Amino acid sequence: MSIVSSIQKKVTAALSALYNQPFVEKDFQINLTKPEFEGDYTVVLFSLVKLLKQSPDAIGNQLGQELIRLNAGFFTGYNIIKGFLNLSIEESYWMNLLQNNHADIGYGKKEMNGKKVMVEYSSPNTNKPLHLGHLRNNFLGWSVSEILKANGYKVIKSAIVNDRGIHICKSMIAWQLFANGATPESTNTKGDHFVGDYYVRFNDEYKLQVEQLIQTGADKETAEKTAPIMKATQQMLLDWEEGKPEVIELWKTMNQWVYSGFDVTYKRIGSNFDVVYYESNTYLLGKNIVQQGLDKKIFYQKEDGSIWIDLTADGLDEKIVQRKDGTSVYITQDIGLALQKYEEYKIDQSIYVIGNEQNYHMKVLQLICKKLGMPNADNIFHLSYGMVELTSGKMKSREGTVVDADDLVDEMVATAKQHTEELGKVKDFTEDELNELYDILGLGAMKFYLLRVDPKKTMVFNPQESIDFHGFTGPFVQYTYARIQSILRKVAGESPLVNGESFITNDSPAEALLKLEKEVLVLLEQYPAAIEHACIEHNPSVIANYVFNVAKTFNSFYTEHSIANAETAAKKQLRLQLATMTANVIKSGMQLLGIRVPERM
RNA sequence: GGACCGGUAGCUCAGUUGGAUAGAGCAUCAGCCUUCUAAGCUGAGGGUCAUUGGUUCGAAUCCAAUCCGGUUCACCA
Numbered sequence: 284m285s286i287v288s289s290i291q292k293k294v295t296a297a298l299s300a301l302y303n304q305p306f307v308e309k310d311f312q313i314n315l316t317k318p319e320f321e322g323d324y325t326v327v328l329f330s331l332v333k334l335l336k337q338s339p340d341a342i343g344n345q346l347g348q349e350l351i352r353l354n355a356g357f358f359t360g361y362n363i364i365k366g367f368l369n370l371s372i373e374e375s376y377w378m379n380l381l382q383n384n385h386a387d388i389g390y391g392k393k394e395m396n397g398k399k400v401m402v403e404y405s406s407p408n409t410n411k412p413l414h415l416g417h418l419r420n421n422f423l424g425w426s427v428s429e430i431l432k433a434n435g436y437k438v439i440k441s442a443i444v445n446d447r448g449i450h451i452c453k454s455m456i457a458w459q460l461f462a463n464g465a466t467p468e469s470t471n472t473k474g475d476h477f478v479g480d481y482y483v484r485f486n487d488e489y490k491l492q493v494e495q496l497i498q499t500g501a502d503k504e505t506a507e508k509t510a511p512i513m514k515a516t517q518q519m520l521l522d523w524e525e526g527k528p529e530v531i532e533l534w535k536t537m538n539q540w541v542y543s544g545f546d547v548t549y550k551r552i553g554s555n556f557d558v559v560y561y562e563s564n565t566y567l568l569g570k571n572i573v574q575q576g577l578d579k580k581i582f583y584q585k586e587d588g589s590i591w592i593d594l595t596a597d598g599l600d601e602k603i604v605q606r607k608d609g610t611s612v613y614i615t616q617d618i619g620l621a622l623q624k625y626e627e628y629k630i631d632q633s634i635y636v637i638g639n640e641q642n643y644h645m646k647v648l649q650l651i652c653k654k655l656g657m658p659n660a661d662n663i664f665h666l667s668y669g670m671v672e673l674t675s676g677k678m679k680s681r682e683g684t685v686v687d688a689d690d691l692v693d694e695m696v697a698t699a700k701q702h703t704e705e706l707g708k709v710k711d712f713t714e715d716e717l718n719e720l721y722d723i724l725g726l727g728a729m730k731f732y733l734l735r736v737d738p739k740k741t742m743v744f745n746p747q748e749s750i751d752f753h754g755f756t757g758p759f760v761q762y763t764y765a766r767i768q769s770i771l772r773k774v775a776g777e778s779p780l781v782n783g784e785s786f787i788t789n790d791s792p793a794e795a796l797l798k799l800e801k802e803v804l805v806l807l808e809q810y811p812a813a814i815e816h817a818c819i820e821h822n823p824s825v826i827a828n829y830v831f832n833v834a835k836t837f838n839s840f841y842t843e844h845s846i847a848n849a850e851t852a853a854k855k856q857l858r859l860q861l862a863t864m865t866a867n868v869i870k871s872g873m874q875l876l877g878i879r880v881p882e883r884m
Numbered sequence: 885g886g887a888c889c890g891g892u893a894g895c896u897c898a899g900u901u902g903g904a905u906a907g908a909g910c911a912u913c914a915g916c917c918u919u920c921u922a923a924g925c926u927g928a929g930g931g932u933c934a935u936u937g938g939u940u941c942g943a944a945u946c947c948a949a950u951c952c953g954g955u956u957c958a959c960c961a
Contacts, residue, residue: 308901312901312902317904317905319904319905327904330903366941367903447961448961449960450960562961598886600887606959607959608959610959612958612960612961613960639888639889639956640955641955641956642889643887643955643956644961646888667889669890669954669955670954677954702923706922706923708921708923724923736896736897737898740889741889741890741953742896742897743896743897744896748895751909751910752923753910753924754908754910755896755897755908755910756923758923759909759923759924761923763924765921766921770920774920824898831909832908838924839925839926841924841925842916842922842925842926846920848919848920
């Protein structure tokens with residue numbers, strides 16, 4: 284139990300005893316005491332004033348005395364300033380916290396709770412390579428999965444691959460027209476980039492044809508519909524749906540190119556999936572659901588045969604669920620897949636990591652699932668995240684203003700290399716060790732950068748300034764870890780110091796905690812709460828901010844006080860444990876973000 | 885036009901259930917390497933929390949209106 288909730292309990296008990304009436308935690312508030320005042324935690328008294336009709340000072344004094352009377356070994360004193368009751372905590376509490384948890388690698392993580400969650404993320408299109416926006420999605424999906432695991436959930440990571448449809452046919456047509464049989468191998472190009480180039484090529488050609496048609500007198504709309512390359516693409520989609528062998532063959536080949544490219548990127552950034560759904564397999568799902576919905580009169584049919592649902596009573600629009608030609612639409616597939624997920628895995632919760640441009644769509648999806656009476660429809664959660672914009676504006680693939688994922692990774696790793704070489708601290712590393720370090724640092728910087736911001740907010744990336752390695756960054760946190768490891772390595776060589784040994788012994792009683800030591804401890808105590816908070820909010824930035832705070836606070840302590848050359852043996856032992864626990868929390872927290880930490884850097 | 889999201893320091897972002905004098909990083913300026921890694925530390929300057937009104941002991945936080953920005957409202961996916 285966290286110290287805040289344990290104080291809450293004690294205060295509730297004391298109040299009930301004093302005033303002979305029941306109190307709940309919401310009747311008052313517990314905060315960390317501001318550093319300028321004496322004390323550790325503060326009870327805000329104002330809300331009690333109303334309930335008890337007494338002055339804040341009177342309540343504060345009664346409560347303070349009662350708390351100390353009931354918890355003699357826990358609270359050591361109190362003071363009241365302007366309606367705030369500041370409580371001081373017995374030092375042994377912090378000593379015990381450190382003593383009991385410093386070596387616990389699983390500190391802050393919960394026992395398995397028997398619940399299953401599916402996290403769907405990444406969900407790429409197979410017509411172009413991944414860009415910065417996809418990276419945000421991937422890092423978020425991964426991190427949220429790790430956070431759920433740390434909170435005791437069993438997590439199934441899934442992806443739905445958008446491998447069919449008109450956009451896929453566009454790159455296929457362009458390849459047929461312009462490639463002359465070129466392949467990723469023959470051009471020495473990464474497969475996803477190779478296909479993406481033809482997608483761009485399609486758009487260039489299409490634009491050209493539309494302009495030509497407009498010049499010969501066609502209006503814009505007709506031109507866009509009748510451009511030969513577009514007509515060919517539409518024909519190809521029909522051929523694909525009919526299963527025409529040469530189209531299927533080309534489709535398979537080109538998708539395979541993309542997958543092999545994606546594999547490289549996913550491996551590099553550390554994404555993987557337990558289940559991969561392909562839209563070419565799922566796009567017919569949901570058709571029988573439409574029939575059921577029609578029978579139950581949740582859906583209705585228009586004269587032309589198309590099937591709809593009326594959501595106007597819920598403040599939304601009317602939504603089509605099946606076309607007049609009997610084919611299913613996007614939302615129908617999603618309903619089908621949602622149901623399939625439940626049936627296959629019996630999941631308690633289904634999380635979709637999808638950009639906020641789909642907020643409306645996901646709202647509709649959930650509502651329809653509810654109306655259809657699907658099990659667990661209430662436990663569908665859209666983890667909606669904001670776009671990554673550039674300082675110059677939005678990323679647009681057609682205007683060539685996308686930040687390519689592979690390029691960015693390369694750049695980050697190269698920057699890591701450059702910094703490392705300039706500093707010259709790891710000259711004895713082997714080639715392999717160096718490359719691993721560059722990866723850890725480069726990717727760490729990138730992931731931290733994308734995860735430290737609240738997911739739901741649109742964020743801005745400046746390609747000129749790129750991503751920093753100083754300050755509120757991944758490498759800053761990694762550096763703190765590496766420095767601690769350096770000390771621990773050094774001390775491990777000394778005998779007879781045993782790492783797990785208590786710093787409180789009979790012949791050397793515990794010395795008072797210094798201000799900076801205590802600050803670190805107070806923060807470390809909050810780690811379990813941070814993990815829980817991050818889970819409830821589905822928000823990795825909680826962890827990123829927390830872990831930065833820990834690193835920063837530890838660094839202040841580190842420059843001020845020596846660990847290996849502490850004043851006394853007991854102090855040394857305490858600080859070694861403090862450093863160990865800090866390192867463990869950093870490593871654990873970074874792992875929740877999908878970021879590795881180096882032993883040296 | 886309807887719905888949803890956002891607006892906090894020059895820039896990028898925190899800010900818990902409404903709590904004490906609104907915080908970090910970058911950038912700028914001034915310091916700190918003979919002692920555990922300076923990718924670090926210490927300090928300074930920098931704010932009409934978009935605006936106005938309301939709720940109350942107390943508002944960046946809640947409510948209303950307004951302004952600005954974004955997303956969305958397809959027989960596309």
